[in-house]
Amino acid sequence: MAQIAQVIVDVPTMQTNRPYTYLIPAAWQSQVQPGMRVIVPFGRGKRRVQGFVVNLTNQSTFDGDLKAIDTVVDLAPVLNTEALAMTAWLAQSTFAFQITCAQTMLPAVMRAKYEKQLRATDKTSPAVREKLFGDASSVSFETVATDSQMVSQLMRWQKAGEVDVYYQVKNQARRKTQLAVKAALTPAELATAQTTVRAGATQQLALLKALATLNGETLTQKIFSRRFNVSDATIRSGEKKGWLTRVAEEVYRDPYADSDIQATKPLTLNDEQRVAVDQIVTAIDAPATTTFLLEGVTGSGKTEVYLQAMAAALKAGKTALMLVPEISLTPQMVRRVKGRFGHAVAVLHSGLSNGEKYDEWRRIQRGEAQVVVGARSAVFAPLTNIGLIVMDEEHESSYKQDDAPRYHARQVALWRSRYHHCPVVLGSATPSLETRARAEKGVYSRLVLKDRVNQRPLPAVSIIDMKKEMQQHAESNFSAPLLVALQDRLERHEQSVLMLNRRGYSSFVLCRDCGFVLKCPNCDISLTLHMDTHTMKCHYCGHEEAIPRICPNCHSRQIRYYGTGTEKVEEELRDLLPDARIIRMDNDTTRKKGAHEKLLATFGRGDADILIGTQMIAKGLDFPNVTLVGVLNADTALGLPDFRASEWTFQLLTQVSGRAGRAEKAGHVYIQTFNPDHYAIRFAQHHDYEGFFKYEMRMRHQGGYPPYYFTVQITASDLDEAVAAKRMYQLLQWLRPRLTPSTLILGPTPKPIARVNRRYYYQMVLKYKREPNLASTLSTLLQETQVQQRQGLQISIDVEPLHFM
Numbered sequence: 118m119a120q121i122a123q124v125i126v127d128v129p130t131m132q133t134n135r136p137y138t139y140l141i142p143a144a145w146q147s148q149v150q151p152g153m154r155v156i157v158p159f160g161r162g163k164r165r166v167q168g169f170v171v172n173l174t175n176q177s178t179f180d181g182d183l184k185a186i187d188t189v190v191d192l193a194p195v196l197n198t199e200a201l202a203m204t205a206w207l208a209q210s211t212f213a214f215q216i217t218c219a220q221t222m223l224p225a226v227m228r229a230k231y232e233k234q235l236r237a238t239d240k241t242s243p244a245v246r247e248k249l250f251g252d253a254s255s256v257s258f259e260t261v262a263t264d265s266q267m268v269s270q271l272m273r274w275q276k277a278g279e280v281d282v283y284y285q286v287k288n289q290a291r292r293k294t295q296l297a298v299k300a301a302l303t304p305a306e307l308a309t310a311q312t313t314v315r316a317g318a319t320q321q322l323a324l325l326k327a328l329a330t331l332n333g334e335t336l337t338q339k340i341f342s343r344r345f346n347v348s349d350a351t352i353r354s355g356e357k358k359g360w361l362t363r364v365a366e367e368v369y370r371d372p373y374a375d376s377d378i379q380a381t382k383p384l385t386l387n388d389e390q391r392v393a394v395d396q397i398v399t400a401i402d403a404p405a406t407t408t409f410l411l412e413g414v415t416g417s418g419k420t421e422v423y424l425q426a427m428a429a430a431l432k433a434g435k436t437a438l439m440l441v442p443e444i445s446l447t448p449q450m451v452r453r454v455k456g457r458f459g460h461a462v463a464v465l466h467s468g469l470s471n472g473e474k475y476d477e478w479r480r481i482q483r484g485e486a487q488v489v490v491g492a493r494s495a496v497f498a499p500l501t502n503i504g505l506i507v508m509d510e511e512h513e514s515s516y517k518q519d520d521a522p523r524y525h526a527r528q529v530a531l532w533r534s535r536y537h538h539c540p541v542v543l544g545s546a547t548p549s550l551e552t553r554a555r556a557e558k559g560v561y562s563r564l565v566l567k568d569r570v571n572q573r574p575l576p577a578v579s580i581i582d583m584k585k586e587m588q589q590h591a592e593s594n595f596s597a598p599l600l601v602a603l604q605d606r607l608e609r610h611e612q613s614v615l616m617l618n619r620r621g622y623s624s625f626v627l628c629r630d631c632g633f634v635l636k637c638p639n640c641d642i643s644l645t646l647h648m649d650t651h652t653m654k655c656h657y658c659g660h661e662e663a664i665p666r667i668c669p670n671c672h673s674r675q676i677r678y679y680g681t682g683t684e685k686v687e688e689e690l691r692d693l694l695p696d697a698r699i700i701r702m703d704n705d706t707t708r709k710k711g712a713h714e715k716l717l718a719t720f721g722r723g724d725a726d727i728l729i730g731t732q733m734i735a736k737g738l739d740f741p742n743v744t745l746v747g748v749l750n751a752d753t754a755l756g757l758p759d760f761r762a763s764e765w766t767f768q769l770l771t772q773v774s775g776r777a778g779r780a781e782k783a784g785h786v787y788i789q790t791f792n793p794d795h796y797a798i799r800f801a802q803h804h805d806y807e808g809f810f811k812y813e814m815r816m817r818h819q820g821g822y823p824p825y826y827f828t829v830q831i832t833a834s835d836l837d838e839a840v841a842a843k844r845m846y847q848l849l850q851w852l853r854p855r856l857t858p859s860t861l862i863l864g865p866t867p868k869p870i871a872r873v874n875r876r877y878y879y880q881m882v883l884k885y886k887r888e889p890n891l892a893s894t895l896s897t898l899l900q901e902t903q904v905q906q907r908q909g910l911q912i913s914i915d916v917e918p919l920h921f922m
């Protein structure tokens with residue numbers, strides 16, 4: 118039996134990846150296992166913190182007196198062997214702390230919150246006991262420390278040993294239980310009891326008869342009383358008479374309990390789908406760790422491929438994990454998966470309450486759910502024996518987490534695929550350049566669906582030059598052709614979707630006469646408008662210049678920052694088309710829980726003609742009556758100071774275009790732009806992902822950007838701008854000699870949004886092809902900056918960042 122446990126502890130200001138050693142009290146020795154949460158004393162005071170047992174041994178490597186574990190929180194490990202290995206790997210590969218990683222993998226309610234408590238000691242005098250504790254043995258500090266006088270009094274009592282201060286870890290995870298009814302008598306005894314009740318006691322008779330039908334099973338009181346029409350009072354009196362017992366039974370909070378979901382059957386696959394499913398199923402059965410790229414145009418039936426491949430994994434006795442971006446985890450998507458796999462499905466997404474998430478998590482952990490659908494963090498779902506991992510819309514940037522651990526769900530999926538020896542399917546109509554490049558090299562296996570199902574054509578795309586439009590009529594968000602098309606759809610009772618691109622909103626300047634966007638002379642990246650300093654800045658190299666008053670290209674005075682809001686667009690549209698029924702979907706109208714779903718359902722029922730929205734409407738929607746898609750401003754993302762600007766624009770235009778003409782009726786797309794000749798827009802017009810890929814790869818090669826180079830971003834922030842800047846320059850001096858000369862270090866520069874929440878941000882970007890010293894250097898950096906964190910300076914490391922903003 119192990120006497121010693123290695124524990125990683127949760128001490129926010131003193132993080133380390135080194136476990137601490139604790140004695141296991143004799144009573145716990147047979148129970149403690151790696152992966153369990155424990156409460157341990159930490160430091161000199163009476164501080165109690167939560168930790169995870171990562172290892173058990175019999176030998177201490179620590180010379181001093183060992184402290185003992187206080188309490189074991191769990192009866193069974195919450196992190197299994199795989200999860201423990203995953204935390205270690207994740208910490209190492211994202212330069213985060215293992216404890217942060219462990220907490221990221223668990224539902225929020227299982228993360229520790231602490232409460233300061235006072236407890237009586239054997240020295241507590243009757244007077245103090247009376248005043249503080251009454252009958253209880255401990256009280257929360259907050260409830261008694263009501264003013265500063267009381268606080269100093271408490272401190273004196275603590276010094277005298279009359280009270281003991283300690284930290285109680287609050288267990289927030291609450292199971293939901295419901296009272297259930299169970300017969301306490303045998304059927305024969307129940308029959309006898311019926312003869313003893315007085316005549317006319319119909320409720321009691323009904324109760325006895327009902328209990329006899331239970332056959333020893335339990336039934337929730339709610340259903341019992343409804344089904345047999347007996348009141349709660351009768352049930353309570355039956356309990357007193359000893360006819361029945363009531364037990365608290367655990368129930369799961371099922372967020373989809375109210376929605377009746379229809380079972381669906383697998384569709385007959387077309388040839389391309391067949392080939393894809395066959396290859397994936399072969400890999401499941403082998404089993405092989407193949408990573409597939411399923412490159413399928415919008416509406417090509419990728420979801421059906423996922424569903425049938427997942428069914429094959431279940432048939433082989435394994436489980437399946439399906440990741441989708443948060444925004445496409447719509448009821449429509451859930452219905453499609455639940456319709457196929459019913460109760461085997463657990464859904465994890467941010468719209469659920471913490472309790473609901475906890476319940477779904479435990480259903481998975483207990484093996485009651487074999488299929489998991491969820492957004493980013495669902496990649497950690499505690500499934501065992503995984504047979505297939507699917508990642509839909511793999512190019513989506515929401516798969517990358519912005520806070521520590523800064524992981525990409527794709528990386529975690531690939532790690533788990535190696536652990537479980539199962540295939541991964543990365544699906545998209547517009548794969549990320551990184552993924553498509555890996556398929557080119559044969560690292561991933563490429564599957565292509567080049568046609569829409571049932572040979573539906575992709576929609577025709579018209580590009581509208583807004584420079585010309587502006588010359589012909591008064592300034593408006595709607596070009597003449599788009600307005601005509603909208604009117605036409607109203608008359609034909611077909612639906613339209615309008616997208617207003619909010620990305621990069623008014624952060625750059627654009628010439629309305631020639632489409633010119635001001636770029637950095639050194640980096641070929643758009644300059645960002647800084648209203649605080651009234652300058653244009655390049656945040657890659659630090660170049661800075663004045664805001665132009667006339668266009669440097671065509672000398673027009675029509676140069677200004679560009680942007681308009683969804684609300685303004687809606688207003689204008691109501692003026693132009695007073696009869697249209699319009700729904701607006703943006704951050705304002707979808708803030709309330711469930712609002713997003715409601716709006717989509719209204720549109721889906723045909724109770725609106727036009728859906729106006731931000732990029733949140735671009736993905737996943739499958740509405741047969743939508744025949745028109747309009748993009749009001751295709752350019753905003755193009756102006757972003759990021760080498761991925763063209764890629765985002767291409768992806769967004771392709772995805773939103775894909776919402777049109779998905780069923781019998783043909784679709785048409787209008788893209789309004791000031792840059793009608795930009796290659797991202799041209800390739801999107803022709804639905805030419807492959808063309809875009811080749812062109813963009815050349816651009817990346819020339820610029821020395823990913824996927825030709827790897828990148829790491831290091832950010833320092835402080836309330837004092839000078840401190841953040843100074844620390845970045847010191848870091849540069851420290852880093853340079855530790856890295857190989859071929860590794861480029863860009864910066865330090867202030868971030869484009871240099872001040873957020875009163876903190877100033879400076880960044881540096883490392884670019885490299887091979888850097889053998891990277892891991893050791895950044896690990897050292899992570900440990901050493903802990904001391905500074907305490908002083909207010911924060912340093913973060915982001916491997917392969919998706920945003921340089």
Ligand SMILES: Nc1ncnc2c1ncn2[C@@H]1O[C@H](COP(=O)(O)OP(=O)(O)OP(=O)(O)O)[C@@H](O)[C@H]1O
Nearest residue numbers: 384385386387415416417418419420421570737775
């Ligand atoms: N083999 C099939 N036979 C008939 N209909 C199909 C078949 N496969 C898929 N469909 C239907 O075609 C429509 C489009 O499929 P799906 O939504 O899976 O496409 P997708 O490739 O995921 O598109 P997007 O990338 O645009 O979301 C759906 O309504 C789906 O039910």
Ligand SMILES: [Zn+2]
Nearest residue numbers: 628631668671
């Ligand atoms: Zn111009």
Ligand SMILES: [Zn+2]
Nearest residue numbers: 637640655658
């Ligand atoms: Zn520059």
